[in-house]
Amino acid sequence: MSTADRRVLLLRLAGPLQSWGDRSAFNRRETRPEPTKSGIVGLLAAASGLQREADIAILAGLRLGVRVDQAGSLLRDYHTVSDYRGQPLPQAAVSAKGVQKLTSPAKHTHITQRFYLQDAVFVAGVEGPADLITTLAEAVAGPAFPLALGRRSCVPTQPINLGTRDTNLERALSEEVxxxxxxxxxxxxxxxxxxTVQLSATFEDPDGDDVAHDQPVSFDPLRRGFTSRRIRHDWLTVPxxxxxxxxxxxxxxxxxxxxxxx
Structure with a gap:
């Protein structure tokens, strides 16, 4: 596909809290220091009205770049979970029929630690076929489902949609104010x-020297899966x-x- 057939959609990702996890270990839910591809694809899928079971291959095939405009700071939430009826909590695992068993011995309170980025601002760019990018821009402007910055509780501030650019990903992120x-x-x-200011950025690059394990394969709860993608880190001179x-x-x-x- 020629450069003329490709376009970039720029998204401003800002809000009081963001959380971009690429792994969860028992009672600890972390966040990456910048948006993940699975989170961005999930946001675009929600805007487009896709159900969780839908095929996301076309969205996962978009090329992603993320610019850190304001890194924000890390916030830890000490979180407890219990059943308001006083019953023991269920186990995390499910049976072959998808039914959770109660904890044994009975556990009535579960303690977790959840991490968030507060007061962070990012500019994410997705590059792909021009007609698809145009459709996604319209979807973000009038989303079918509520949009979130990683987790449902993390509500974005406006504007989110910075518009489309008829250029490549690197130039689009370098020229955006x-x-x-x-x-x-x-x-x-x-x-x-x-x-001008100097800002760090991460680009999806098959020849990149780093790896991120955040490439979504499916959001289906019964076969949720991710794989790896290669990335490179860079610095941009931005107006x-x-x-x-x-x-x-x-x-x-x-x-x-x-x-x-x-």
């Missing part, structure tokens, strides 16, 4: 209002959105909050 909170933008303005650099910024005087990076 810095998507960051007003607080961070004001903080950065004290550094002289530079015209900051400041149109008038301030050469006098460093001469403004002592900032008592500078060491706190406020």
């Amino acid at each position: 810095w998507q960051v909170s007003d607080h961070a933008r004001k903080r950065h303005a004290r550094k002289g209002r530079p015209a 900051s959105g400041f149109t008038h650099p301030d050469p006098q910024a460093d001469a403004a005087g002592h900032d008592p909050f500078a060491l706190l990076d406020w």
Whole structure:
């Protein structure tokens, strides 16, 4: 497929909380430091109105790139689970008929630790056939199901849909203006209002030197599966959105909050 037949959809992924897990171990549910491909494909599937049992091969075949505009910070949630009726909790495993047995010996409270990213902002780009990308852009603008940032409880802020670009993934993420909170933008303005900023990014690349185990195969609860994909890490020079650099910024005087990076 020629470059002219391909297009990129840019998504701004921001909200109070995000959680992009690629594994769960018993009572610990972690998050990756940036969105996973399974999470992005799940978001697009929800926007398109696909059921969990649907074939997601066409969405999983899209090429993904993620830019870190604001890394955020890690939040740990100490979480307890119990049955409000006072009954013992069921086991995690199910029988061949899909029925859960009660814990033995009986367990009435289950303690878990769940991790989230708070105040993070990412720009994700998906590259694929132009007609498919156009359809997905329309779906994100009017989603069939609620969209989430990894988990259902993580609600995104607007705007999500930054539109489509008739270019490749690397250029689209390099040219998109810095998507960051007003607080961070004001903080950065004290550094002289530079015209560009350096941001880290991860691109799906068959020749990449790293591996991510987040390529979805199926979201069907009865045959949920994932595989690996190759990725590479890079740095991008991105327009900051400041149109008038301030050469006098460093001469403004002592900032008592500078060491706190406020």
